[in-house]
Amino acid sequence: MKNADNSAHAPLKARHVLQEVARALWHLRVPLASLFVFYFLLSVVMYYAGGPVDSGSGAPSSFGQTLNYCAMRALTIGHLNIVPTTTVGRVDSAMLGALGILFVGIVAAAAVRGVQEALRHAGTQR
16 A cells, blocks of 8 residues: 555645636636626516516516526526416526536536646646
């Protein structure tokens, strides 16, 4: 068995991983900001043209409730009682789901890239 001192890589530090993830996210700032702006536009469209209502009471939802619904939809959690009642709202909801999957995928890819870069740097600093 190899000793810990003879390993191929130096110990990986959380600080270095977070720095590399932050660097990867910084390089992706334009696409991420664009997705966020698109999310906000889709949320506004949902509020004005999607007909979001509270499924329990049937009352129209407030803008805050609509933003919350759109965030939950984008994160594909979808546990809220708000539902779109128009075709535009249903299409908007589907687009929010696709946008959320894309956003989460980009952030996950940046995290993986950050870990890879931190490992690479730790291996060369031996």
